[in-house]
Amino acid sequence: QEQLVESGGGLVQAGDSLRLSCTASGQSYAMGWFRQVPGKEREFVARVEWSGGVTSYTDSVKGRFTISRDKPKNTVYLQMGSLKPEDTAVYYCAVDHRGRTAMRPDVGASYDTWGQGTQVTVSS
16 A cells, blocks of 8 residues: 655744655656645645646735756655645645546545645744
8 A cells, every 4th residue: 555654743833934845655647735824725826747847826826936856866856945834734745646636736536545644834
């Protein structure tokens, strides 16, 4: 069974940067990041296609977050900059093996496997 190993969360101040990592056990069609605050639905953050590196972001993080992948390491990164208190959430990485994110990168059901989540807390 595939496993995703996430790391990089923590407590930072507003304006700081943080990098999340997620390593998969194999290659994929695409990988993405979502985040969730208690009591709210899981929210799409970013997604990258494994082959061509095409990326997509939710509007609230454009210009501040960058998603990238290291193909030999089967690892996806989320570089987060200019962090705001509203970025506080548990961040989850996810893998798409079947190409469903090509149509709907922002829908959780398009992904096949999820990581355990890593907490990001941004203080004001």
